[in-house]
Amino acid sequence: MTERLDAQLTNPRAERVRRVAGLSRRSARERHGQFLVEGPQGVREAVRHAPAQVRDVYLTPEAAKRHPEIPVEAAAAGRYLHTATPEVLAAMSADAQGVLAVLDADGPTTAATVADLRALHDGAGPRLVAVLAQVADPGNAGTVIRAADAAGADAVVLTGGSVELLNPKVVRSTAGSLFHLPVVTGVSLEEVLGALRGAGSVKAVLAADAAGEWDLDELADRAHSAATGGGAGWDDELAATALVAPELAAPTVWLFGNEAHGLGPAERAACDAVVRVPIHGLAESLNLATAATLCLYASARAQRRETRD
Template identity: 45%
Template sequence: MSRRSVRTERRLFLADGPKAVEGALTVPGCVVEVFATPAAAEQYAGLLAPAAAAGAPVTLVDRRALESLSDSVTPAGLVALCRFFHAETSIPPARDVDPYGSRRRSLVAICADVRDPGNAGTVIRCADAAGADLVVLAGDSVDLYNPKTIRASVGSIFHLPVAVERDAASAVAAAKAAGLTVLAADMDGEDLFAADELLREPTAWLFGNEAWGIPAELRALADHVVSIPIYGRAESLNLSTAAAVCLYASARVQRV
């Protein structure tokens, strides 16, 4: 399962570590089997109890066998074999009240050509923390099921819908068709911290590649370009850091 082609062909991936396994067990039908060392099975007995109830057997293996399944430097002794579960690229219509009855407008993150698995997983984690409705990995983005993406999400990949869309422009068009305002996070745009009125709208944030940002033709499809001001001497912010700032800026004004 270490290669994308194998994962795609078999439609299976590995969730490594207790947070990932716990999250995977919350998705009906996702977990096929859990592998654990005897020590980990004892340590995480409460976590593994639902596995059998969900029809996913727990198989005890020695540490050497477990390490062959994990790419972590210090494996926790727990790995789940899981089925693909990502959502269709279906952006929910704009709304003013979330499914839990709170007053909050729609919030979506579209990642275009994001190549680093750690960044992709962290953006998913940030979107989850900010209460977003959906993350879309668009264009030539990293594989959602890359082990580093799964691990960097710290279980958040199982908490909110994540869609995969090969055509980034189609993802932007879908957001607009759903009634969302598309905000491109890029240089030379409107000041994020002076854009509260804009941020109150149902929003799809568009984030670009770590090295070259958002392609000009994709940026042109956005309704607005919004920038995070740099007050110090840093040239820019890391992608996942910028995404966290933008998503929380939206979450703050949407929940007032």
């Protein structure tokens, strides 16, 4: 396919450059229904996994040589390609690293709905979902999306009051994972949990909190013992206390709270159990995204083991 290639852009003060740079502001993103993807990794994944959303790709000649797959794949998808001087790319974004794309906001991952989650796995629903409740830090939100993707989770949900999904720092922090799995935004915790529980697709809703009554390491050990035929001692001990241990291998929603305030009483009450990530050293606490990564991987490992066994 012939490349849709304009002449090189050389004027950092051109109207097109100002318009692209303006997408760093939420008001401009909402007005135009577009957002920025900055850097080669994010642009590469957008072109590969969400080509219909890509409107324009901008590269310096040097970046086009370093990352030849981006212009080749963008051209094959019929996207508009523009070469530009380093000064133009810098005027568009200080974080472009010589590669930038403008995308439509309305796409299968960036405009997903709760109904889309219920339709996963041929209607069986998701097995692993990360829900961020009023998480405000864009770096944390993007990193959790990246971690959920790496762990093989089915989706991420950002409840109302959370950081905007298309904030440039969120998009950068996902490192392209934004285009690999659906991300639902702007819904209430009650709505998403009600829909998934009502469909019977989710068997456990677990809150991650430093004051949780369950230890993540112990739950992971229990999941391993159950998969290998052990665990009788655990079950006898729990029977004596009338407690029911969360099953990491079950289809699960993990709930992660605001960085400063954590989870409120109502959010904790909406969960089946509250789980803490143990601190074995002298660290006072874990970063939200780090704790979320550990929780998601613990569930993913238990679920894979159950599937294999």
